Amino acid sequence: MEKNDYARKIPEPCTIVLFGVTGHLSRHKLLPAFYDLFHRGLMPSGFALLGFARREWGRGDFLSWAKGEIEQNCRTGFDEGVFSLMAPHFYFAKGTFDDEKSFEALKGVIEGAGKEQGAEGRTLFYLSIPPASFPLVIERLKESGVADPLNPLQKVMVEKPFGRDLESARNLDSLLSSAFLPSQIFRIDHYLGKEMVQNLLPLRFENPLFEYLWSSERVDHVQISMTESAGVEGRSAYYEQAGAARDVLQNHLMQLLALSAMEKPEGREGEREKKIEVLKNCSIENLERTSARGQYAPGFEGAKPVKGYREEEGVSPASLTDTFAALKINVDTPRWQGCPFYLRTGKRLPKRAAEIALVLKPDREGGEKESVVFKIQPNEGVQVEVLSKVPAESLMKKVRMGFSYEKQFPKESPEAYEELIEDAMLGRSSLFPSEEETECGWKIIDPLEEFWDKNPSTLEFYRAGSRGPASSDKLMERDGRKWRKL
Numbered sequence: 155m156e157k158n159d160y161a162r163k164i165p166e167p168c169t170i171v172l173f174g175v176t177g178h179l180s181r182h183k184l185l186p187a188f189y190d191l192f193h194r195g196l197m198p199s200g201f202a203l204l205g206f207a208r209r210e211w212g213r214g215d216f217l218s219w220a221k222g223e224i225e226q227n228c229r230t231g232f233d234e235g236v237f238s239l240m241a242p243h244f245y246f247a248k249g250t251f252d253d254e255k256s257f258e259a260l261k262g263v264i265e266g267a268g269k270e271q272g273a274e275g276r277t278l279f280y281l282s283i284p285p286a287s288f289p290l291v292i293e294r295l296k297e298s299g300v301a302d303p304l305n306p307l308q309k310v311m312v313e314k315p316f317g318r319d320l321e322s323a324r325n326l327d328s329l330l331s332s333a334f335l336p337s338q339i340f341r342i343d344h345y346l347g348k349e350m351v352q353n354l355l356p357l358r359f360e361n362p363l364f365e366y367l368w369s370s371e372r373v374d375h376v377q378i379s380m381t382e383s384a385g386v387e388g389r390s391a392y393y394e395q396a397g398a399a400r401d402v403l404q405n406h407l408m409q410l411l412a413l414s415a416m417e418k419p420e421g422r423e424g425e426r427e428k429k430i431e432v433l434k435n436c437s438i439e440n441l442e443r444t445s446a447r448g449q450y451a452p453g454f455e456g457a458k459p460v461k462g463y464r465e466e467e468g469v470s471p472a473s474l475t476d477t478f479a480a481l482k483i484n485v486d487t488p489r490w491q492g493c494p495f496y497l498r499t500g501k502r503l504p505k506r507a508a509e510i511a512l513v514l515k516p517d518r519e520g521g522e523k524e525s526v527v528f529k530i531q532p533n534e535g536v537q538v539e540v541l542s543k544v545p546a547e548s549l550m551k552k553v554r555m556g557f558s559y560e561k562q563f564p565k566e567s568p569e570a571y572e573e574l575i576e577d578a579m580l581g582r583s584s585l586f587p588s589e590e591e592t593e594c595g596w597k598i599i600d601p602l603e604e605f606w607d608k609n610p611s612t613l614e615f616y617r618a619g620s621r622g623p624a625s626s627d628k629l630m631e632r633d634g635r636k637w638r639k640l
């Protein structure tokens with residue numbers, strides 16, 4: 155246990171039912187996050203981690219498989235002694251989504267595990283399943299009585315995507331609220347669990363220095379970027395249905411925009427309301443001039459040759475899916491009149507990075523623009539880029555002043571999933587987007603997707619490892635601006 159964790163509130167005992175437990179996310183992030191929380195002393199005294207999957211496993215098989223995944227992917231260091239204390243909390247129920255009987259059996263396993271762990275009916279369902287399985291799983295949960303829409307002791311955590319447009323998102327929401335109380339639904343946007351993202355509001359509102367800069371009076375424009383060097387990584391079945399705009403822009407980037415642009419909330423509970431105020435005032439126009447999309451062609455990741463998107467397993471050779479998307483958004487609130495927000499995301503770009511950059515207005519025509527950059531990853535921190543005189547010369551040069559988590563905080567930040575799981579168990583909702591927030595995201599993305607569908611020639615190929623499609627640079631050039639080099 156780390157020092158500061160002693161004072162933390164510990165959740166009540168509960169049974170956590172993991173759907174999609176053998177999937178990529180669960181193996182790489184969820185199971186390790188449960189272990190890391192346990193290692194830090196932040197799991198309840200009684201809890202059941204109950205995997206539901208089709209594999210011919212018993213409890214012991216599940217346990218030893220999960221151990222292997224945790225050993226490889228945990229953050230806090232694998233410790234045999236710690237794991238042996240965690241082992242009695244693992245349970246398994248074999249079943250498939252289409253089989254009614256396996257849900258009846260699941261009900262029995264939940265009850266048994268709950269009794270053993272003293273959970274007293276508190277159950278957290280974690281849905282990390284493909285969108286197409288949602289209706290079936292929810293239906294089965296309801297008809298078997300495993301989920302009860304009136305039971306305040308039940309919670310559900312739902313992984314994105316929340317639909318693929320406004321209509322399907324609304325359908326998904328009504329489906330979810332037919333099985334769970336709306337206040338007990340926790341929609342996951344894991345960017346909100348990242349430490350630097352959680353620090354945005356405290357930094358903004360506790361430091362008058364930032365607040366002084368924070369409006370279109372001093373900010374020329376804002377750039378919000380999330381780039382990856384990786385490709386689609388075996389997730390083509392999902393990605394072919396989504397693409398970069400639906401996968402990242404609609405959720406992670408819109409959330410970062412909302413947090414950067416919002417007014418000061420009344421406490422944590424007021425955050426959603428202030429974000430919604432911003433999201434409702436976002437507008438796009440002239441999409442042929444203010445959006446760009448691309449798809450990666452063969453190229454390199456570092457020195458390693460890599461395939462183009464269309465050559466990836468499971469991808470159609472004629473796929474028009476966007477693996478890069480950029481969009482200019484206006485935020486029509488008094489604070490941001492005339493200051494555009496530029497969002498971009500893409501796979502197979504030169505590096506993995508995520509940041510919010512406020513590019514400041516120069517003090518004179520043609521002067522250099524300074525920037526304040528909130529670096530979400532890698533090297534979390536804040537960087538201020540200003541001009542300095544070069545020693546022994548009269549020249550000016552851009553220099554960086556910085557706050558780096560690594561240097562200032564010796565303790566490594568928790569993984570986003572540790573934070574989100576802990577908060578959901580405690581019933582804290584501020585790190586989870588509301589139904590309305592996700593709908594606002596679709597209201598921006600739907601017209602963009604429609605425009606792209608009608609104009610297939612907007613899809614431009616870019617070499618893997620390059621800076622993305624030329625149309626994205628043009629989008630900025632038209633406004634006399636440039637993307638920051640990440």
Ligand code: BG6
Pocket residue numbers: 382401402508
């Ligand atoms: C997910 C997207 O939400 O975020 C993935 O579905 C993406 O496509 C991932 O790779 C990136 O997350 P992070 O935390 O590594 O930036």
